Amino acid sequence: MIMGTIFASFWLGKLNLKALPPNYIQMGGAVMILSILLGLLLFITVTKKWKWLYREWLTTQDPKKIGVMYILVALGMLLRGGADVALLRTQQSISVGHNMGILSASHFQQIVSAHGTIMIFFVAMGLMFGIINLIVPLQIGARDVAFPFLNATSFWLFFAGMILVNASLVLGDFAATGWLAYPPLSELRYSPTVGVDYWIWSLEIAGVGSLMAGINFIVTILKMRVKGMSFMKMPMFVWSVLGSMFLVAFAFPILTVCLTLLALDRDLGTHFFTAGGGGNMMMYVNLIWAWGHPEVYILVLPSFGIFSEIVATFSRKRLFGYTSMVWAIAAIVLLSFTVWLHHFFTMGAGSNVNGFFGIMTMIIAIPTGVKIFNWLFTMYRGKIKMDSPMLWFIGFVVIFTIGGMAGVLMAVPPIDFQLHNSLFLIAHFHMMIVGGVLFGDFAGISYWFPKIFGFKLNERLGRLVFWLWFIGFLVAFIPLYILGFMGATRRLDHYSAGLGWQALFIVAAIGTVLIGLGVGVQILQIVISVRDRKKLRDTTGDPWDGRSLEWSTPSPVPVYSFARLPHVTERDAFWVAKRHKIKDKSSYEDIVLPKNTPLSMVIGISAFATGFGIVWHIWWLAVVGLLSVVVTIIVRSMDEDTEYTIPASEVKKMDRQLRAEGGLR
Amino acid sequence: MNVSNNKHEHLDVLVSSHQPEPSTLKNYIIGFTSSVILTMFAYLAVTHQFAGKWVMIIILAILAMTQFIIQLIYFLHINQEFAPRLKLIVLLSMLTVVVILVGGSIWIMNNLNGRMMDTKAMEQYMNSQNSL
Incomplete structure (x- = not known):
């Protein structure tokens, strides 16, 4: 018996039958995620797509395909995070007075943490890196990123983190601590289950992936621009990505260290953040926000870039105030490191500290405002086409401005003391992250969809999606501002009837239903567009009369991206070439591209094994996973044969054929 | 060579803009050994507590900064190119x-x-x- 226990605890660590979901609702989540997984595997097996999937997608080193995979994972996670919201909003609209609702308090807290974690790390980050992978190389006239293998590995680490978060639905529980897991609540003493460990290790793994991707894109943008594209001739999206990736490179190490220290506290009994033993939990809050505030700008800067491209294209004018836009990005990058204390004004620091960070927070609103005005001036007297990407922009300006002003309000420390941790704050940051980041990513997806897949999305349904999201969003979040003023706090699983909050919570739930409908129509839009893809086909490669280099390639973009490298002499290079009828006279050349390799995926799987092993204290698995990562890296470093060449004659043939089919310029 | 994929052009510029380092292994060994020694000093300084609190803090800060600079030079090769x-x-x-x-x-x-x-x-x- 004892031998058996020792045997089991060696091979399985803390894992046993008790790790299975304890009640029907949690069981439902587990069954759902497992049946989706099994359904997918079955579908691939029945349609005999395994070989194709492996060859074309799982082993690819092509940023255009990696970008699509990022976006697919992120959209899947949007559904997961959305399902969480459905539960939260249901609970909050019915759990009043004697009615305790459908969720236990602990389960409710877990869902809140999972919602926040998934939406930030696996939806917003995923969509952002997806679009960056797809568009940045094309816009700078490069055929690849600087380090293709590193890029694929970043994706697979992101994927491993995503699987680890979702594994918590089936085995064990998730952190019931909020999305940033403040100690002392997240310390072992108060959260003894594996929930916080799942949180730590999924973010640790995905975070390392993000850091590597950040470095990769910095080098790509600095070193791989096509001849003639000086810094001040780069498209604004590239500038914004450069700013964002600088923030990734400087901020993500803080997250990694912070999570590691918390893991040491939990697993080795150190005292970095415990109140006893000389630790200080406020140091955790300080560190996590030193990463967390730049993270907000990491997410929103690329969206700003996307809007800059869209506004110029759909107003048929060059972007107003290019130079001021660049300096606004630079200012935001620097200032975003000087405001982090505004997330914890109430910790009890003196008025000098609070005053300084309050003023810095107000200052950072200035470059952001500069950008909004630049977009509006770009539209002024432009020939505006109101296609769906432009609608997302208009929605963004409305929501982002309201949310931004709420933010400036909370930058005043005495006001923040009233509103800290209230639903007012929740409404504010959802307006920034949904209205700013998500709307930007959606705009980008509908704008660049024809470039990637070769056909446009159905425009009528696209408009419907926008209106459902926009109206649904306002209905869901304006009540939260009011509730916040009435004193409702965040992560509230139950309240008494006498407070009179229920009606507003129900209105918010109705808004969520509208957004849910929007997501449903979004899926329908993709299905219908795929069905009608022949009719919606983009034969020109330039469906919107675009301005930057990606529109000079055929749609969908061939594997080599540019048959002949373009010449850049001015800003908006493709626009200028079209207007002045400049023909590309450079000759075809041999093109070298990276070969497919499964090793990136192996690193991702090994990282998952390591994370899972540490979460459940299955130490042999953790060691095996870590060794496997190291060995894979060594094997890859020894491999000299990582590239293949498409000869110039072949490129010429393919290019002629593609252009003949599509009547390209 | 006819291969002029832009990636390679640029990366070649990156690599060939400075002379190949004379003995990389030697540099790594110097960097590693001195880092270990500096860390040992810091460790011994803390375990033996041979000075007052503020002197200790200053000593540790100096040791850390020295190690930081050594790693920049020997691992990140900050000084080896113009x-x-x-x-x-x-x-x-x-x-x-x-x-x-x-x-x-x-x-x-x-x-x-x-x-x-x-x-x-x-x-x-x-x-x-x-x-x-």
């Missing part, structure tokens, strides 16, 4: 961020500590609460 302007900008922005974050954290946490109850008073208070 630094282009971009590298300087990256280095300077890194230093700016480090100064803001380290300086800011010290300022914030010190300010907070200054406003905290001292340990004895806190323990007394907590004991009185427990007895309730």
Whole structure:
């Protein structure tokens, strides 16, 4: 018996039958995620797509395909995070007075943490890196990123983190601590289950992936621009990505260290953040926000870039105030490191500290405002086409401005003391992250969809999606501002009837239903567009009369991206070439591209094994996973044969054929 | 060679803009050994406590900074090429961020500590609460 226990605890660590979901609702989540997984595997097996999937997608080193995979994972996670919201909003609209609702308090807290974690790390980050992978190389006239293998590995680490978060639905529980897991609540003493460990290790793994991707894109943008594209001739999206990736490179190490220290506290009994033993939990809050505030700008800067491209294209004018836009990005990058204390004004620091960070927070609103005005001036007297990407922009300006002003309000420390941790704050940051980041990513997806897949999305349904999201969003979040003023706090699983909050919570739930409908129509839009893809086909490669280099390639973009490298002499290079009828006279050349390799995926799987092993204290698995990562890296470093060449004659043939089919310029 | 994929052109520029280093292994060994020695000094300084609190803090800070510079030189090869302007900008922005974050954290946490109850008073208070 004892031998058996020792045997089991060696091979399985803390894992046993008790790790299975304890009640029907949690069981439902587990069954759902497992049946989706099994359904997918079955579908691939029945349609005999395994070989194709492996060859074309799982082993690819092509940023255009990696970008699509990022976006697919992120959209899947949007559904997961959305399902969480459905539960939260249901609970909050019915759990009043004697009615305790459908969720236990602990389960409710877990869902809140999972919602926040998934939406930030696996939806917003995923969509952002997806679009960056797809568009940045094309816009700078490069055929690849600087380090293709590193890029694929970043994706697979992101994927491993995503699987680890979702594994918590089936085995064990998730952190019931909020999305940033403040100690002392997240310390072992108060959260003894594996929930916080799942949180730590999924973010640790995905975070390392993000850091590597950040470095990769910095080098790509600095070193791989096509001849003639000086810094001040780069498209604004590239500038914004450069700013964002600088923030990734400087901020993500803080997250990694912070999570590691918390893991040491939990697993080795150190005292970095415990109140006893000389630790200080406020140091955790300080560190996590030193990463967390730049993270907000990491997410929103690329969206700003996307809007800059869209506004110029759909107003048929060059972007107003290019130079001021660049300096606004630079200012935001620097200032975003000087405001982090505004997330914890109430910790009890003196008025000098609070005053300084309050003023810095107000200052950072200035470059952001500069950008909004630049977009509006770009539209002024432009020939505006109101296609769906432009609608997302208009929605963004409305929501982002309201949310931004709420933010400036909370930058005043005495006001923040009233509103800290209230639903007012929740409404504010959802307006920034949904209205700013998500709307930007959606705009980008509908704008660049024809470039990637070769056909446009159905425009009528696209408009419907926008209106459902926009109206649904306002209905869901304006009540939260009011509730916040009435004193409702965040992560509230139950309240008494006498407070009179229920009606507003129900209105918010109705808004969520509208957004849910929007997501449903979004899926329908993709299905219908795929069905009608022949009719919606983009034969020109330039469906919107675009301005930057990606529109000079055929749609969908061939594997080599540019048959002949373009010449850049001015800003908006493709626009200028079209207007002045400049023909590309450079000759075809041999093109070298990276070969497919499964090793990136192996690193991702090994990282998952390591994370899972540490979460459940299955130490042999953790060691095996870590060794496997190291060995894979060594094997890859020894491999000299990582590239293949498409000869110039072949490129010429393919290019002629593609252009003949599509009547390209 | 006819291969002029832009990636390779640019990366070649990256690699060939400086002379191949004479003996990389030697550099790594020097860097590693001196890092280990400096860490040992720091460890021994803490375990033996041979100076007062502030002297110790200054000694540790100097040891850490020395190691930081050694790693920049021997592992990141910061001095082995004529630094282009971009590298300087990256280095300077890194230093700016480090100064803001380290300086800011010290300022914030010190300010907070200054406003905290001292340990004895806190323990007394907590004991009185427990007895309730």
